Amino acid sequence: MTTAAPTAPSTGLGWAEKWTLRFAIVGMLFLALAGIEGSMMRTQLYAPGALEGFEQALSVLRPGGAAATSEDLYYAMLTAHPVVGIYGFAYLCVMGAFYFLVPFLLKREVRHKALVPVNFWAQIIGVMICWASGFFGLFNALYTLYWPLPVAYDRVPVVASVTFVVGAAIIMINILLFSFNLFSTVLSRSNPGDYTLGQFLRSAFGISRLMKWLGKEDKSAPNLDYNGLSPFIVAVARGSIDTVINAVVLLTAGVLILVYGLAALFGSSLNTLAVDAVVYKNWFWWGLDMVADGNVLMYAAGTWYLLVPLLVGRKLFGESVVRTVILVDLLVSMGVWSHHLLGDRVQPLFMRLLSGQFVTWGEFFTMGLTIFAALMTIWLARPVKFTPALKFVLASIFGFIMGGAAGLIQANLGLNVVFHNTQWVVALHAHTFLLTGLGSLLFAVVYALLPMLTKLELKSKALVNVHLWFWLFGSVTMAYAGGWSGVEGMLRRTIYYDGMYAAFQLAELVGAGLVAVGFTAFLVNVVWTLGWKNLVGLLVPERARAR
Amino acid sequence: MDKREKTWLGVLIIVALAVNIITLTPLVPWQEWLLWSNPTPTATYAIEVADYAFRFPSPEMQARVGEYVEFVATSSDVTYGFGVFRKDGTMVFQMQVVPGHENRITWKFDQAGTYDVRSTEYSGPRHSEMFAPDAIRVIP
Numbered sequence: 291m292t293t294a295a296p297t298a299p300s301t302g303l304g305w306a307e308k309w310t311l312r313f314a315i316v317g318m319l320f321l322a323l324a325g326i327e328g329s330m331m332r333t334q335l336y337a338p339g340a341l342e343g344f345e346q347a348l349s350v351l352r353p354g355g356a357a358a359t360s361e362d363l364y365y366a367m368l369t370a371h372p373v374v375g376i377y378g379f380a381y382l383c384v385m386g387a388f389y390f391l392v393p394f395l396l397k398r399e400v401r402h403k404a405l406v407p408v409n410f411w412a413q414i415i416g417v418m419i420c421w422a423s424g425f426f427g428l429f430n431a432l433y434t435l436y437w438p439l440p441v442a443y444d445r446v447p448v449v450a451s452v453t454f455v456v457g458a459a460i461i462m463i464n465i466l467l468f469s470f471n472l473f474s475t476v477l478s479r480s481n482p483g484d485y486t487l488g489q490f491l492r493s494a495f496g497i498s499r500l501m502k503w504l505g506k507e508d509k510s511a512p513n514l515d516y517n518g519l520s521p522f523i524v525a526v527a528r529g530s531i532d533t534v535i536n537a538v539v540l541l542t543a544g545v546l547i548l549v550y551g552l553a554a555l556f557g558s559s560l561n562t563l564a565v566d567a568v569v570y571k572n573w574f575w576w577g578l579d580m581v582a583d584g585n586v587l588m589y590a591a592g593t594w595y596l597l598v599p600l601l602v603g604r605k606l607f608g609e610s611v612v613r614t615v616i617l618v619d620l621l622v623s624m625g626v627w628s629h630h631l632l633g634d635r636v637q638p639l640f641m642r643l644l645s646g647q648f649v650t651w652g653e654f655f656t657m658g659l660t661i662f663a664a665l666m667t668i669w670l671a672r673p674v675k676f677t678p679a680l681k682f683v684l685a686s687i688f689g690f691i692m693g694g695a696a697g698l699i700q701a702n703l704g705l706n707v708v709f710h711n712t713q714w715v716v717a718l719h720a721h722t723f724l725l726t727g728l729g730s731l732l733f734a735v736v737y738a739l740l741p742m743l744t745k746l747e748l749k750s751k752a753l754v755n756v757h758l759w760f761w762l763f764g765s766v767t768m769a770y771a772g773g774w775s776g777v778e779g780m781l782r783r784t785i786y787y788d789g790m791y792a793a794f795q796l797a798e799l800v801g802a803g804l805v806a807v808g809f810t811a812f813l814v815n816v817v818w819t820l821g822w823k824n825l826v827g828l829l830v831p832e833r834a835r836a837r
Numbered sequence: 838m839d840k841r842e843k844t845w846l847g848v849l850i851i852v853a854l855a856v857n858i859i860t861l862t863p864l865v866p867w868q869e870w871l872l873w874s875n876p877t878p879t880a881t882y883a884i885e886v887a888d889y890a891f892r893f894p895s896p897e898m899q900a901r902v903g904e905y906v907e908f909v910a911t912s913s914d915v916t917y918g919f920g921v922f923r924k925d926g927t928m929v930f931q932m933q934v935v936p937g938h939e940n941r942i943t944w945k946f947d948q949a950g951t952y953d954v955r956s957t958e959y960s961g962p963r964h965s966e967m968f969a970p971d972a973i974r975v976i977p
Contacts (some may be wrong), residue, residue: 361962429961436916438936444888445915445961567935608842624882631958633918633931636938639872651853658849659842668843698856703872704865708928711918711957734948779927783959790926 295648303827306390307743308404311820312828314736316414318813320378321729323421325809327371329802334364336795338787352426362428364785369454370424372433375724376581377461378417383732384589385409385468388526390739391596392475395520399476405467412464419457429454432783434578435543435572438562443548452551455544462537462544469537476523500617502606521612525592528616532580532623539577545572564590568636575627583623583653586723588616590690590731591660594683597663597738601680602671608663615656625708629701633666633710643703645758650701657694661685661687678754682734685762689726692766693719696773709776713791716782717772719796725765725805733812740819756811764804771797850977867930868904870943878907878943886934887913889963891972898973900946907943912936918957921973924950931957946975 303311333340338360345363352358389409393400400406423429428452431440491749546565553560576757592610599606606612628645631637637646664687668674696718700709709715737754741747775794780786817825846898863869870876880900883893894977912934919940920931921958926931929952931955932942956967 358960361965365959365962365964432959434959436958439915439960442915442961445963445977501883567937571935590929608839611838611842631933634933634935635942636933636935647857651857654853655846655849662842662845701858702860704860704868707867707871707930710931712928779922779925779929781955781957781966784955785965803942 300724303744303824305403306393307344308828309410310390310739310743312409313382313389313756314739315825315828316410317379317386317732318380319420320374320382320417322809322813324371324375324379325802325806327367327374329799329806331364331367331371332795332799332802334360335785336792336799338785342614351426352428361785362430365430365432365783366424366428367431368419368783370431371419373458373461373593377420379539380724380728380732381461381465382410383412383735385413387593387732387735387739388472388722390522390743392472392526394522395596396476400471401477402471405471409464409471412460412467416457416464419460420458422456423450423454425455426450427453433573435547437565437567439573440547441554441560441562443554448551448554450549451734452555455548455551459541459544459548459608462541465533465537469534472526472530476519476527478761495715500796508619520596521606521609521616522592522596523833525588525595525616528620529585529588529592531620532585536577536585537578539573539580543574543577546570555633568631568634571631572627572637575630576641579630580623580629582723583626583650586654586728587657589621590667590728591615591619591657593731594660597679597683597734598667601677601683602674603739604667604671606660606663607666607670611659612663615659618652619656622649622656625649626653629706632701632703632706633759645705647701647703651698653694654698657690661691677737677750678748678758679734679738681754681758682730682737685758686727686729686731686734688762689722689728689730689765692769693722693727696722696769711782712776713780713782713794714776718769719774722765722769726762726769729765730737730761733761736816740816742826744820746819748815750815753811753815757808757815760804760808760811762808764801764806764808767801767804768798769801771795771801857902863929866947867944870945875923876905876945878905880904881907881909882921884910884934885913886907886910886919886956887915889960889967891956891967891969893954893969893972900944900973900975902946902949902975902977903941905945907941908932910934910940913958916958917967918955920955920957922953922955923948924953933958949975949977951975 330341330344342360345358345360348363350360389400389406428447429450430445431454440446440455443451470610491534550560551560594608595612625645626649629647629650632642634642634645656658664683668680668684674680688769696714699705700715700719771794775791776782778791778794780791780794844890853879859865859873861868861872863873874936882894882898884894898906898908908919910932913936915936918931919934919935919942921929921944929946930942930944932940934940934956954969954972956964958964
């Protein structure tokens with residue numbers, strides 16, 4: 291255990307540093323909330339009825355709560371859980387990190403500084419409205435919102451359906467504002483590069499590079515791929531295209547649900563069959579999948595492109611290939627959504643085969659080359675110092691390999707017949723991506739940025755190692771126990787009352803406990819490093835401080 | 838492109854080709870009839886799903902080992918799933934039951950016995966109730 295100073299000094303954090311820390315800290319609180327929810331749901335799966343007393347106590351807080359069944363509560367929580375985890379934890383951390391890193395790397399300020407606190411509060415408000423729609427209103431249509439379930443008011447509360455959509459709309463509009471601010475910052479005229487929107491989009495979409503491949507390079511157009519923009523910035527811009535598409539598509543679905551909800555509230559019942567469930571599902575998954583296949587993977591790749599060279603002190607290996615990967619990934623992420631419809635026999639076979647399986651394998655190449663570039667950079671920089679950030683970068687690469695392999699197995703026309711909607715999907719694929727992969731990467735960013743933002747050294751290396759190994763072993767235990775139960779036929783989103791899969795659930799609970807220990811070690815270390823004075827300082831609004 | 842990158846890309850291509858080819862062939866047994874042939878079923882069973890309940894054809898759904906049977910599932914309210922499970926809980930096959938469409942799948946059972954049916958898609962808080970034990974009988 292090392293100590294840098296007996297007490298954490300006041301760091302005199304600047305505006306950008308403070309906001310980044312605020313985003314990160316609230317994001318971590320949302321992660322804690324998602325963890326509590328996950329553990330409660332796992333407990334319910336392990337022993338249905340075990341939380342009955344707790345449920346009754348909470349029912350006091352709910353209007354008409356006494357009438358709620360355990361199943362109502364379980365599925366309401368299951369609906370809120372991914373919103374809290376993805377749009378609360380992951381997005382807030384990403385916003386905080388990018389609001390610091392993008393201006394820092396471009397050596398300029400955020401273009402619209404007023405939007406930063408707006409993004410912060412709107413994201414929190416949007417997520418909390420969605421959460422409250424579940425907690426108080428028992429909205430239970432899950433994040434998939436398969437048509438016409440969110441408007442089937444014999445099983446989904448109409449008021450909560452409307453409020454959930456309002457919360458989701460706030461989140462999506464906020465994400466559009468965040469993406470606008472990112473693009474605007476990169477395009478800012480105060481920058482010596484002075485890019486036009488068209489030039490920037492050419493870079494983001496890799497058009498210049500594609501033209502060079504075809505031997506038709508437009509020399510009059512500045513090729514931003516080659517001239518100055520780091521792979522991180524290009525990847526952020528590339529990922530933000532997916533972010534925008536995701537937000538727009540989910541907004542359209544939200545408007546549809548809202549129209550039906552408002553009509554029901556005013557006593558009019560609209561025909562749910564007026565909207566084709568398969569067309570809706572294609573549209574919805576095309577947008578929703580951008581979060582996973584474009585946004586998460588591309589943001590993660592960009593962060594590796596940035597962090598690995600910084601941490602090992604060597605130029606990124608194969609930067610030219612990496613830029614090609616960014617281009618190819620755009621094409622891949624636009625066409626992969628059908629792997630969510632492999633179980634839909636009404637989806638045309640060519641769509642299931644082409645989009646569902648073959649295009650999804652495109653990610654095997656883009657992520658395979660990205661991970662190769664990151665690992666080769668580390669390998670060629672030997673001997674490297676295994677700093678906390680580098681350890682978590684390696685953990686994240688492990689997580690993405692594991693979760694990606696599981697994803698390719700289920701995104702297979704043949705194998706999906708026995709894997710679709712099993713615990714394999716949610717445990718070995720989704721949660722491995724999110725906890726072992728993305729979670730570890732966001733911790734790496736925090737460990738890398740904390741000294742840059744605060745000029746403070748981490749208080750305890752021992753706590754970093756506790757965080758690393760407990761987080762890693764815990765999340766992998768959860769993943770494999772869940773994945774194995776999926777192989778044994780256990781479905782996701784299903785409560786088994788006969789104890790058929792209880793042993794797997796117990797193993798997952800043990801894994802969740804290990805994850806919680808690791809996360810607690812992280813929180814203690816960060817709070818200890820920052821000190822209470824700096825933490826309290828984050829709560830003081832800028833205007834009050836100025837007065 | 839660096840020689841090491843080319844080598845790695847070659848490895849990725851070989852793995853991708855191997856996995857895709859293997860899983861598209863009848864080495865995954867049901868690919869034989871789901872992908873490569875269009876067998877004529879000896880029986881077709883229509884299953885209606887509504888209000889958290891399966892309505893199976895009477896008297897029972899029966900199949901013979903090695904013969905093709907077709908299941909046609911329709912929903913009149915929300916999306917459900919039609920999943921067939923062995924008695925030990927492992928899955929035999931499944932499909933989504935999307936409202937407004939006829940959802941069809943043909944299957945060839947390789948073992949005699951009784952099979953359970955469970956909805957494999959969430960359809961509301963009572964989703965977990967959608968379990969029909971011994972819904973299909975397969976005879977030698």
